[in-house]
Amino acid sequence: MKQYKLQDIRNVGLVGHGGSGKTSVAEAILFLSGVNDRLGKVGDASSVMDYDQDELQRGHSVNASVAFYEWDKKKINLIDTPGDSNFIADTPASLRVVDGAVIVISAVDGIQFYTEKVWSWATEQSIPKIIFINKLDHEQADIPSVLESIKRKFKVNPLCVHVPVGTGENFSGVVDVLTNKSHVYQNNGSGKNTVGAIPEAMTDDVKLNFAELTELVAEVDDELTEHYLENGELSEIEFDTGLKKGLKEGLLLPVFLGSAAQNMGIDLLMNAIVEYLPPPDQRAPVKGKNAKDGSEVSCEADPEAPLSALVFKTVADPYAGKLTLFRVFSGSLKGDSSVYNATQDTPERVGQLFLMQGKKQVSVSEVSAGDIGAVAKLKVTTTSDSLSTENNPVQYEAISFPKPVLTKALVPKTRADEEKISNALKRLLEEDPTLKVERKAESHELLVSGMGQVHLDVSLERLKRRFAVEVDVKTPMVPYRETIRGSTKVQGRYKKQTGGRGQFGDTWIEISPLKKGGGFVFEDNIVGGSIPKTYIPAVEKGIQEAMAEGVIAHYPIVDVKIRLYDGSYHDVDSSEMAFKIAGSMGFKKGMPDCRPVLLEPVMIMDIVVPSEFVGDIMGDLNSKRGKIMGIDADVDNQNIRAQVPMAEVLNYSADINSMTSGRGVFSMEFDHYDDVPEHLKEKIIENAQRQRDELSKEKS
Numbered sequence: 001m002k003q004y005k006l007q008d009i010r011n012v013g014l015v016g017h018g019g020s021g022k023t024s025v026a027e028a029i030l031f032l033s034g035v036n037d038r039l040g041k042v043g044d045a046s047s048v049m050d051y052d053q054d055e056l057q058r059g060h061s062v063n064a065s066v067a068f069y070e071w072d073k074k075k076i077n078l079i080d081t082p083g084d085s086n087f088i089a090d091t092p093a094s095l096r097v098v099d100g101a102v103i104v105i106s107a108v109d110g111i112q113f114y115t116e117k118v119w120s121w122a123t124e125q126s127i128p129k130i131i132f133i134n135k136l137d138h139e140q141a142d143i144p145s146v147l148e149s150i151k152r153k154f155k156v157n158p159l160c161v162h163v164p165v166g167t168g169e170n171f172s173g174v175v176d177v178l179t180n181k182s183h184v185y186q187n188n189g190s191g192k193n194t195v196g197a198i199p200e201a202m203t204d205d206v207k208l209n210f211a212e213l214t215e216l217v218a219e220v221d222d223e224l225t226e227h228y229l230e231n232g233e234l235s236e237i238e239f240d241t242g243l244k245k246g247l248k249e250g251l252l253l254p255v256f257l258g259s260a261a262q263n264m265g266i267d268l269l270m271n272a273i274v275e276y277l278p279p280p281d282q283r284a285p286v287k288g289k290n291a292k293d294g295s296e297v298s299c300e301a302d303p304e305a306p307l308s309a310l311v312f313k314t315v316a317d318p319y320a321g322k323l324t325l326f327r328v329f330s331g332s333l334k335g336d337s338s339v340y341n342a343t344q345d346t347p348e349r350v351g352q353l354f355l356m357q358g359k360k361q362v363s364v365s366e367v368s369a370g371d372i373g374a375v376a377k378l379k380v381t382t383t384s385d386s387l388s389t390e391n392n393p394v395q396y397e398a399i400s401f402p403k404p405v406l407t408k409a410l411v412p413k414t415r416a417d418e419e420k421i422s423n424a425l426k427r428l429l430e431e432d433p434t435l436k437v438e439r440k441a442e443s444h445e446l447l448v449s450g451m452g453q454v455h456l457d458v459s460l461e462r463l464k465r466r467f468a469v470e471v472d473v474k475t476p477m478v479p480y481r482e483t484i485r486g487s488t489k490v491q492g493r494y495k496k497q498t499g500g501r502g503q504f505g506d507t508w509i510e511i512s513p514l515k516k517g518g519g520f521v522f523e524d525n526i527v528g529g530s531i532p533k534t535y536i537p538a539v540e541k542g543i544q545e546a547m548a549e550g551v552i553a554h555y556p557i558v559d560v561k562i563r564l565y566d567g568s569y570h571d572v573d574s575s576e577m578a579f580k581i582a583g584s585m586g587f588k589k590g591m592p593d594c595r596p597v598l599l600e601p602v603m604i605m606d607i608v609v610p611s612e613f614v615g616d617i618m619g620d621l622n623s624k625r626g627k628i629m630g631i632d633a634d635v636d637n638q639n640i641r642a643q644v645p646m647a648e649v650l651n652y653s654a655d656i657n658s659m660t661s662g663r664g665v666f667s668m669e670f671d672h673y674d675d676v677p678e679h680l681k682e683k684i685i686e687n688a689q690r691q692r693d694e695l696s697k698e699k700s
Contacts, residue, residue, distance in 0.1 A: 002075075003368075004074070004075040004371075006279055006280050006281040006301055006303075006369065006370045007279045007281060007282075008073065008074045008075060008279065009074070009075050009076075009077070009279055009280055009370045009371060010074060010075070010076040010077070010099065010100065010273060010274065010277055010278075010279060011076075011077045011079075011097065011098045011099045011100070011280065011327070011370070011371075011372060012076055012077065012078055012079070012098055012099070012100050012101065012102060012273055012277055013079045013081055013091075013094050013095055013098040013100075013101045013102070013127075014026055014078065014079065014080045014081060014101075014102050014104060015081050015083070015091055015094075015095070015101050015102070015103055015104070015118040015122070016083050016103050016104040016105060016114065016115050016118060017083045017105075017106075017109070017111075017112035017113065017114040017115045018060060018061075018082065018083035018084040018085075018114065019060070019083070019106065019109065020083060020104045020105055020106045020109070020112075020115070020134060020135075021104055021106065021134040021135060021260045021261070022061070022080055022081065022083060022104045023042050023047065023049050023050055023060075023061050023080050024042055024134070024260035024261050025102070025104055025132060025134065025260040025266065025269070026048070026049045026065075026067070026078055026080040027039060027040035027041070027042070027047060027048060027049060027260070028191065028260045028263045028266040029069065029078065029266060029269075029270055030048050030049075030067055030069055030078075031191070031263070032191045032263070032266060032267055032270065033069035033070060033071050033270070034069075035048065035067060035068075035069045035357065036048050039189050039263060042059060042060065043055070043056060043058075043059035043060075044056075047358075048065075048067055048357070048358035048359075049061070049065040049067060049080045049358055050062075050065070051065070051358050051359040052359075053465070054458050054461065054462070058454075058458075060082075060084060061080060061081070061082040061083070061084070061087070062082060062084075062087050062458060063082065063087070063090060063313075063315075064079055064080065064081045064082065064090035064091070064093070064094045064313060065079070065080045065356075065358055066078070066079050066080075066313075066325060066356040066358075066372060066374075067080075067356065067357050067358050068355055068356075068357065068372075071270050071271075071273075071274060072270075072271070072274050074274050075371075076270075076273060076274070077098075077371065077372045079094045079097075079098060079372075081094050081118075083114050083118075084454070085113075085114070085451060085452055085665045086450070086451045086452040086453075086454040086455035086458075087451065087454075087455060087458075088114060088117075088402060088451065089401050089402055089432070089433060089434040089451065090313065091114075091118055091121070092121050092399060092400060092401065092402075093312045093313060093383065093384075093399045093401070093433075094312060094313075095118070095121050095122055095125060095127060096125070096310060096312055096327075096399055097310060097312045097326075097327035097372060098127065099127070099128070099277065099278055099279065099280055099282075099283050100127060100128045100129070100130070100273070100276075100277030100278060101118070101122045101127050101128070101129045101130075101277075102129075102130055102131070102132055102269070102273065102277075103115065103118065103119060103122075103129055103130070103131045103132070104131075104132050104134050105131060105132070105133050105134065105146055105150075106133075106134055106135050107133050107134060107135045107136050107138060107141035107142060107143055107146060107257075108135050108138045108140045108141055108142070110142070110145060110146050110149050111146070111149045111150065111153055111636075112663075113608055113637065113663075113665050114665075116153060119153075119154055126284070128247075128250075128276070128277055128278055129253065130253070130254045130255070130256065130272055130273070130276050130277065131150065131158065131253060131254070131255045131256070132255075132256050132257075132258065132265075132269050133146055133255060133256070133257050133258075134258065134259065134260050135259060135260075135261070136164055136167070136171045136257055136258060136259050136264075136265075137168065137169065137171045137259040137261065137262050137264070138168065139168035139169060140168075141167060141168060141171075143160075143164065143257065147160055147255065149636075150253065150255070153634075154253070156250065156251065156252070156253045157216045157219070157246075157251065157252055157253065158253050158255045159213060159216055159217075159243075159246070159252045159253060159254050159255060160177075160209070160213075160255040160256075160257070161176060161177050161178050161213070161254060161255065161256065162174040162175065162176060162177065162255075162256055162257040162258075162265070162268070163175040163177060163202060163205055163206055163209050164257055165182060165184060165199065165202070171259060171262075171264070172184050172185060172187070172264070173185045173193060173264060173265070174257050174258065174264075174265055174268070175198050175199075175202060175206055176268065177206055177209050177210050177213060178213075180198060180206070181195050181196065181197070181198075182195070182196050182197065182198050182199060182202075183195055183265070183267075183268065184196070185262070185263070185264040185265075187262070189262060189263045190263065191263040191264075191266060191267055193264075193267070214228070214233065214234055214239065215228070216246070216252060217234065217239055217242040217243050217246060217252070218234060218242060219251075220242050220245050220246035220249070220251045220252065221241075221242055221245060224238060224241075224242045247276060254272060254276050256268060256269050256272055279370070280301040280369065280370030281300075281301045281370065283301070285298040285299055285300045285301075286298075286299045286308075286329045286330075286396070287299075288308060288386065288394040288395055288396045288397075289394070289395055290392075290393060290394065290395075291342035291343075291345065291386075291388075291393035291394070291395040292393055297392075297394050299329045299330040299394060300330060301329065301330060301369045301370045302330055302331075302369055303331065303332050303368040303369045303370075304331075305330040305331050305369065306330065306331050306388065306389050306391070306392035306394075307328070307330065307331030307332065307333055307339070307387065307388050307389050307392075308328075308329050308330045308331060308386065308387070308388045308392075308394035308396070309326045309327060309328045309329060309331075309333060309386070309387040309388070310326060310327055310329065310384075310385075310386055310387075310396045311324055311325065311326045311381055311382070311383055311384060311385045311386075311387065312325060312326065312327060312383065312384075312399065313325040313383060313431075314382060314383045314430050314431045315374075315431055316427060316428075316430070316431050316466070317359075317376070321376055321377045322376065322377060322378065322430065322431075323354075323361075323374050323375070323376055324374060324375050324376075324378050324381055325356065325372070325373075325374045326367075326372070326373060326374070326375070326387060327371075327372050328367050328368060328369050328370065328371055328372075328373070329369065329396075330369050330394075331368075331369060331389075332366050332367065332368040332369065333350065333353065333366060333367050333368075333373070333375075333387070334350070334353075334365065334366040335350060335351065335352055335353040335364070335365050335366060335375075336350065336351060336352075337350050338350065339387045339388070339389075340387070340388055340389055340390040340393060341380060341381050341385055341386070341387060342385075342386045342387070342388050342393040342394055342395040343384070343385040343386050343395055343398075344380050344381065344385060346380055347390065348378050348379065348380065348381055348387070349378075349379075350375055350378070351375065351376060351377060352375070352376060353365065353366065353367055353373055353374070353375055354373060354374040354375070354376070355367075355371075355372075355373055355374070356372075356373075356374050361374065382430055383399065383430075383431075383433050384398040384399045384433070399433070401433045401434050402434060402451065402667070403434075403667060403669060404434060404435075404436050404449035404450050404451060405449075405450075405451060405452060405652075405653060405666060405667055405668055406449065406450055406451070406452055406453060406455075406456060406651075406652075406653045407447050407448070407449040407476050407650070408447070408448055408449075408456055408473045408474065408475070408476060409445040409446065409447055409473070409474040409475065409476040409477070410446045410447075410448055410460075410471040410472075410473060410474075411446075411471060411472040411473075411474060412469070412470075412471055413470045413471060413472060414470070417469050417470055417471065420467060420468070420469050421446070421463075421469050421471070423467075424463055424466070424467035424469045425437050425448070425463070427466075427467065428459055428462060428463065432459065434450065434451050434455070435448065435449070435450055435455075435459055436448070436449040436450075437449075440476075440477075440479075442479065442548075442556065443476070443477045443479070443691075445476055445477060447476055452653045453653050453654055453657075456473075460473070475650050475651070476650065477691060478600065478601065478646055478647045478650070479555075479601060479646075480553065480555040480598060480599060480600055480601075480676070480684060480688070481550075481555055481556055481557070481558045481598075481599040481600075481601075481673055482550030482551070482552050482553070482555050482556070482557045482558070482596055482597065482598055482599065483513065483557060483558050483559045483560065483596070483597055483599055483673075484511065484512075484513045484557075484559075484560060484591070484594035484595060484596050484597070485513055485594070485595040485596075485597055486513070486593070486594045486595035487510065487511060487512040487513070487594060488510070488511055488590045488593040488594050489508065489509070489510045489511075489590075490508070490509060490511065490586050490587075490589050490590030490593070491506070491507065491508050491586060491589075492505075492506075492507045492508075492509065492582040492583055492584070492585040492586020492587065492589060493505070493506045493507070493582060493585070493586075494506075494578050494579075494581040494582040494585055495573075496578075501572060501573060502570075502572075502573040503573055503574075503575060503577065503578040503581075504569065504570040504573035504574050504578055505535070505539075505567075505569070505574060505575075505578035505579035505580075505581060505582030505583075506531075506567045506568040506569065506582060507531065507539055507564060507566075507567040507579065507582045507583050507586050508564075508565055508566035508567055508586075509539075509543070509562050509563065509564050509565070509583070509586050509587065509590070510562070510563040510565060511560060511561075511562060511587065511590045511591070511594050512560075512561045512563070512594075513559060513560065513561070513594070514559040514560060514561050515559070516559060516672065516673065517559065517672065517673075518558075518559045518561070519558065519559065520544065520547065520558070520559075520560055520561075520562075521560075521561040521562070522540045522543070522561075522562050522564070523561065523562065523563045523564065524536050524564055525563050525564060525565040526564060526565065526566070526567070530566055530567050530568055530569075531564070531567040531568070531569055531579070532569060532574075534576070535569065535574065535575075535576055535579040536564065536579075537576075538576040538577070538579040538580040538583070539564055539579050539580065539582065539583035540562070540564075540583065541580055541583075542579070542580035542581060542582070542583035542584035542587075543562055543583045543584060543586075543587045545580075545584060546583075546584040546587045546588055547560065547587070550591070550596060551588075551591045551592055551596050552596050552597075552598050552681075552685065553598060553684060553685045553688040553689070554688060554692065555598070555688065557591070557596075558599070558673070562587070564583075567582075597675055597676075598675070598676040598681055598684065598685075599673040599674060599675060599676065600645050600646065600647060600673065600674060600675075600676045601645070601646040601670055601672075601673055602643050602644065602645055602646065602670075602671050602672050602673065602674050603643070603644055603645070603646050603649060603668045603669065603670060603671055604629075604641070604642075604643055604668065604669060604670075604671040605626075605640075605641070605642050605643070605644055605649065605652075605666055605667070605668040606639060606640075606641055606666060606667050606668070607639070607640040607641075607642070607656065607664065607665075607666040608637055608638070608639050608640075608664065608665050608666070609637065609638060609640070609656075609660050609663065609664035609665075610636060610637055610638075610660065610663055610664075611633075611636060611637065611638050613659060613660045613663070613664060614631070614638045614640070616659050616660075617640060617656070617659060617660075617664070618640065620655065620659060621640070621642050621644060624644050624645070624648035624649060625644065625645055625648055625677075626642045626643065626644035626645075626648070627642060627643045627644070628640065628641075628642050629641040629642055629643060643671060644668075645674075646670075649668065652666065652668070653666075
């Protein structure tokens with residue numbers, strides 16, 4: 001494998017909203033660079049990047065995919081990221097390891113929710129960006145509208161260096177305003193084009209466009225602005241100087257036009273990637289910390305420096321086993337060596353190293369600073385882990401993944417499925433950090449949470465296909481709670497004679513409510529030794545165990561204070577067990593006198609929808625007993641923040657898709673518990689009884 005200097009490497013992410021054509025752009029790039037001998041199609045076996053069975057079936061990206069190619073004697077590592085809300089997790093992970101981003105925007109759909117999201121993620125990490133407006137061959141392509149949206153939403157001047165030749169079905173190429181050359185493409189997907197003079201009919205449009213670009217370039221510097229106002233133009237040197245400064249400082253955003261499906265404008269985008277996006281050694285050193293003492297570490301892109309690398313993805317390969325994908329920020333990682341996992345504080349044995357080419361692996365002896373590689377069969381290393389040397393243990397900040405929004409309960413279909421499911425889910429979690437699995441002791445449920453219904457569907461299909469595990473899916477039980485609004489004092493007395501040594505424990509407790517979220521407080525107010533100190537922890541334990549089942553619907557009790565203030569004991573018959581039972585008896589006896597109430601979990605939700613759906617969403621939230629906390633208005637979208645009972649939004653992923661035709665997104669997390677309305681209490685009690693009966697049958 002040819003070795004490349006740092007200045008000859010580019011690490012680039014293709015990002016944007018789902019359906020903008022990112023994978024089509026990647027396939028056209030790989031075809032033009034000779035990686036693929038044909039123009040790969042999304043949802044087809046010819047695709048290099050969408051090779052997973054789930055992607056072939058669904059016709060869109062499910063995973064981030066990595067491939068490398070050579071262009072203009074430079075090596076470019078390309079990461080094609082998903083843009084669907086169900087699979088967006090790979091995108092922030094990929095942005096952690098690239099040095100530049102190509103944001104793909106559909107000329108038809110314009111800037112959508114995840115276009116803004118990835119822009120925000122890239123900006124937070126100071127990643128240089130260029131934009132490719134795709135699908136110019138579509139009859140509804142609207143370039144001026146997209147450019148205006150870029151300026152308005154991203155607060156940056158779009159420097160559109162292309163003027164389209166034709167529109168819609170008649171789109172045949174572009175004029176490069178900076179070179180004053182037209183590129184007219186063959187209509188056969190080959191990407192071949194004729195470079196020539198500007199068509200006479202377009203001369204005025206090109207001049208106008210160049211004048212607009214000149215004005216934008218002049219605005220990046222006060223001296224240039226003054227010179228432009230005096231002379232009405234900039235010299236070639238002044239224009240070039242202003243352009244470079246504007247790009248470096250993020251004041252100008254290069255925009256390119258084309259059609260990935262028709263392979264038009266892709267070669268010019270490839271030139272732009274090399275010209276406008278930086279090599280690893282032009283980025284600021286990456287900050288980490290010393291895993292031993294916590295001190296800050298600055299890692300420069302130097303192959304001779306100590307090793308530091310970040311794992312950004314894990315892939316379950318059917319042949320190679322677990323593949324770990326990483327970016328080397330400093331030093332070099334050699335095959336058949338040892339490496340230190342600074343996150344897990346453990347050494348790992350490194351075998352064969354690879355460069356990824358979609359699903360193919362190209363063997364290499366080492367991966368140096370600035371490059372992206374993969375290694376098979378690491379034992380403990382997972383996504384977000386940092387690899388380094390033990391003498392210089394660098395740990396990078398963990399990757400921040402979006403939180404799951406949909407939870408389902410899994411029920412294995414057979415005893416064999418039940419035995420295999422834990423290991424199978426563990427394997428799925430290794431490659432998908434947004435998938436969460438939890439066993440609820442309270443309800444005896446196995447819960448799996450994901451980014452949406454499609455995400456869970458794909459995960460369960462993989463569970464069946466890869467591990468032969470089949471499950472039924474149910475709506476999970478709502479974790480209701482019980483608490484009290486009043487106080488009481490009560491005696492708990494346990495006495496038992498069995499012919500020999502008996503059992504005796506006598507307690508007096510005061511039960512009172514705590515404020516919301518107070519949990520459990522146990523206060524020992526025994527004076528004079530009426531209960532020996534050795535028995536008091538047993539009283540507390542007995543009460544805590546009794547709190548596991550309330551008196552309304554047998555849900556756990558929360559926000560209660562217990563004050564143990566009196567009691568008595570027997571020199572011979574008293575024991576820890578007797579006082580544990582006495583405490584439990586007293587608590588159960590006193591609870592009905594404390595005005596018990598039923599509580600339900602309330603979620604805080606952030607919902608982003610196009611403006612035209614706000615009325616429907618708010619009406620739906622009101623019907624779900626939601627409380628609107630506020631609305632942040634954008635030009636096109638509205639961000640609604642609301643508190644809604646969990647019981648009402650267990651299937652909200654499907655609800656919002658239905659109301660917005662898939663254009664709305666949301667996130668939610670637990671906020672607090674609140675009283676259940678009286679008119680709903682009876683139904684919840686009936687359901688709780690039925691669930692307990694079903695659980696008893698399963699156990700028997």
